Amino acid sequence: MLRIITQRADAEAELRRICDRTQDEQVVHKEATVREVLQTVKRQGDRALLHYTAEFDQKTLKVEELRVSGSELDAAYQQVNKDLLDAIQLACRQIEAFHRQRVPKSWVQFGTDDIVLGKRYTPVDRAGIYIPGGRAAYPSTVLMNAIPAKVAGVPRIAMVTPPGSEKGINPAVLVAAQEAGIQEIYRVGGAQAIAALAYGTETIPKVDVITGPGNIYVTLAKKLVYGTVGIDSLAGPSEVLIIADSGANPIHVATDMLAQAEHDPLAAAILLTPDSALARKVAAEVERQLVNHPRRLLTEKAIAHYGLVVVVSSLAEAAELSNQFAPEHLELEITEPWDLVNQIRHAGAIFLGYSTPEAVGDYLAGPNHTLPTSGAARYASALGVETFLKHSSLIQYSPTALNKMGNAIITLAETEGLNSHADSVRLRIENRTDDA
Numbered sequence: 001m002l003r004i005i006t007q008r009a010d011a012e013a014e015l016r017r018i019c020d021r022t023q024d025e026q027v028v029h030k031e032a033t034v035r036e037v038l039q040t041v042k043r044q045g046d047r048a049l050l051h052y053t054a055e056f057d058q059k060t061l062k063v064e065e066l067r068v069s070g071s072e073l074d075a076a077y078q079q080v081n082k083d084l085l086d087a088i089q090l091a092c093r094q095i096e097a098f099h100r101q102r103v104p105k106s107w108v109q110f111g112t113d114d115i116v117l118g119k120r121y122t123p124v125d126r127a128g129i130y131i132p133g134g135r136a137a138y139p140s141t142v143l144m145n146a147i148p149a150k151v152a153g154v155p156r157i158a159m160v161t162p163p164g165s166e167k168g169i170n171p172a173v174l175v176a177a178q179e180a181g182i183q184e185i186y187r188v189g190g191a192q193a194i195a196a197l198a199y200g201t202e203t204i205p206k207v208d209v210i211t212g213p214g215n216i217y218v219t220l221a222k223k224l225v226y227g228t229v230g231i232d233s234l235a236g237p238s239e240v241l242i243i244a245d246s247g248a249n250p251i252h253v254a255t256d257m258l259a260q261a262e263h264d265p266l267a268a269a270i271l272l273t274p275d276s277a278l279a280r281k282v283a284a285e286v287e288r289q290l291v292n293h294p295r296r297l298l299t300e301k302a303i304a305h306y307g308l309v310v311v312v313s314s315l316a317e318a319a320e321l322s323n324q325f326a327p328e329h330l331e332l333e334i335t336e337p338w339d340l341v342n343q344i345r346h347a348g349a350i351f352l353g354y355s356t357p358e359a360v361g362d363y364l365a366g367p368n369h370t371l372p373t374s375g376a377a378r379y380a381s382a383l384g385v386e387t388f389l390k391h392s393s394l395i396q397y398s399p400t401a402l403n404k405m406g407n408a409i410i411t412l413a414e415t416e417g418l419n420s421h422a423d424s425v426r427l428r429i430e431n432r433t434d435d436a
């Protein structure tokens with residue numbers, strides 16, 4: 001079922017098709033649904049949230065149930081065992097330590113003539129984080145979104161997540177939220193949750209920036225509300241591209257491909273290898289592991305549509321193809337990964353060596369797992385502390401500095417025909433004050 005391609009032109013065409021998989025005709029139809037959801041929530045607020053939750057999540061809620069109560073949050077701790085709590089706390093520490101290293105610092109610089117220039121970083125007032133909850137529960141994604149927001153100093157963080165099956169929101173998600181310092185949690189998913197965060201409803205506050213991954217409805221909604229609010233990036237259906245040499249273990253490579261495919265029927269799993277024997281072994285192993293896979297139907301679908309093995313002529317060719325695809329996750333399962341890494345220009349996260357499966361980064365290495373997908377790694381990066389910060393430029397000119405630079409400013413302003421701009425400088429220049 002996993003196709004093996006050997007021709008470069010075929011490989012390039014297939015990789016383009018997989019990269020563009022969220023733009024096919026079916027997706028265009030989904031965009032119409034998402035537009036309608038956004039407009040309805042904007043107009044009707046909570047009422048629309050309840051309506052769409054009943055329609056898309058098959059859950060009948062009352063308005064007062066939209067926000068997760070304090071007693072439900074407390075009860076969640078009783079439902080997770082010690083090993084899980086320990087693992088969540090370990091992940092929290094590692095993710096926080098990594099993100100603390102990346103906090104941009106405000107700065108000022110004192111130049112000649114008492115010119116002062118600088119940048120001052122401030123957090124957004126309110127952030128909204130989306131935690132997927134349709135096909136799986138993601139406590140790890142709670143940590144990956146909430147911790148950078150906390151480190152950035154965001155004073156108010158609202159989390160939204162689908163209401164879950166009859167048992168409700170997964171308790172591990174609620175515990176992770178509390179361990180990361182979030183108390184404001186709303187039971188709503190999909191495009192309607194993004195609309196609530198972007199426009200505000202009676203219950204859910206409007207935020208300034210929305211982060212977090214989600215399925216196609218969530219991703220389209222984030223794209224459409226961008227501008228009304230800021231967003232992190234379009235972190236949609238996941239993807240992994242693996243470059244493997246003959247030293248790689250085919251069983252491990254196959255598992256890593258399935259580890260991505262099991263997220264979503266739109267997930268992509270690609271192997272590039274110069275070893276045709278490895279290519280065949282991995283394809284057979286994927287088949288074998290799929291037989292008893294607990295999420296077989298969904299995973300099989302992803303592998304059938306967006307799974308691919310390419311036999312390349314060299315690792316350098318693999319790097320070129322990988323750069324064209326710009327994968328969310330890139331695994332270098334090769335003997336000398338640090339030799340190839342310099343040839344990689346576009347990738348959300350790079351996992352080096354045979355003993356670094358993507359799962360290490362998915363859960364607790366520290367770097368963020370919310371990453372750009374579908375080629376967005378060509379211009380975007382992992383979610384980080386800076387996602388929740390903006391900076392103001394700081395500029396102070398002394399009278400001496402204004403005198404020195406004034407003529408140039410006036411010339412530029414007059415060239416643009418903007419006389420008041422020119423006058424605002426001219427009037428302040430000491431020896432010209434009287435002429436004005």
Ligand SMILES: NC(=O)c1ccc[n+]([C@@H]2O[C@H](COP(=O)([O-])OP(=O)(O)OC[C@H]3O[C@@H](n4cnc5c(N)ncnc54)[C@H](O)[C@@H]3O)[C@@H](O)[C@H]2O)c1
Nearest residue numbers: 056132133134135162189190213214215238263264369370
């Ligand atoms: N990049 C990352 O960091 C990262 C991390 C975790 C998960 N993911 C991705 O997030 C996604 C999670 O998807 P999911 O579906 O499990 O959860 P989700 O929470 O993103 O989506 C579920 C919601 O979709 C809405 N929905 C479902 N069917 C609909 C329909 N027909 N019309 C309108 N709305 C509908 C429902 O309201 C539901 O609440 C996967 O693609 C996974 O790969 C990415």
Ligand SMILES: N[C@H](CO)Cc1c[nH]c[nH+]1
Nearest residue numbers: 138140141238239362369
């Ligand atoms: N692989 C996902 C990012 O694409 C992140 C994740 C969370 N849990 C497991 N995996």
Ligand SMILES: [Zn+2]
Nearest residue numbers: 259260263362
């Ligand atoms: Zn994963």
